[in-house]
Amino acid sequence: MKFLLGLYFCLFISPTLAADSETALLIIEGNLIDRVDLINKDSSPDVIISAHYDLLPDFVKTDISARQILLENLLPSYEVAYLAADSAEMAEVRDKINIEWGKIHTIHMQFFNTNVVKILNNAYVKKFKGLLPENSNP
Numbered sequence: 001m002k003f004l005l006g007l008y009f010c011l012f013i014s015p016t017l018a019a020d021s022e023t024a025l026l027i028i029e030g031n032l033i034d035r036v037d038l039i040n041k042d043s044s045p046d047v048i049i050s051a052h053y054d055l056l057p058d059f060v061k062t063d064i065s066a067r068q069i070l071l072e073n074l075l076p077s078y079e080v081a082y083l084a085a086d087s088a089e090m091a092e093v094r095d096k097i098n099i100e101w102g103k104i105h106t107i108h109m110q111f112f113n114t115n116v117v118k119i120l121n122n123a124y125v126k127k128f129k130g131l132l133p134e135n136s137n138p
Contacts, residue, residue: 045127052120056111064107070100071128078131094131101132 043051049068053061074097081089101124108117125132 045123048123049120049127052112052116060107060111064104067100067104067107071097071104074100075128075131097131 053064056064074093078090078093078097081093104124105117105121108120112120121132
């Protein structure tokens with residue numbers, strides 16, 4: 001009899017408990033920042049980005065703003081290298097852009113839900129005229 005009760009527990013009760021612990025993972029998404037509803041989809045990329053960044057803690061806002069400025073400062077170097085057809089310089093600047101974008105994208109993934117990450121990625125791609133990797137959507 002104890003064997004049957006043990007077997008019943010293993011087959012029917014145990015998976016139910018495991019399923020409950022698996023659904024707890026969904027809580028993580030609930031702690032992430034959601035889309036700002038007051039923003040129009042046709043708003044400029046700067047408006048979209050700043051409205052979402054205003055919801056971040058101050059230390060994150062400072063970090064991500066500094067990285068955004070670094071990206072903006074790399075654009076003229078890329079444009080000069082592009083116009084000069086200097087592929088080595090373009091590749092070097094492109095690597096720096098990708099590194100900074102990767103760090104910004106990682107911050108997005110840590111603080112925003114999937115929908116907002118996509119919105120921010122699209123805003124950045126528009127802002128930086130397609131220079132950022134478009135396939136970085138989750």
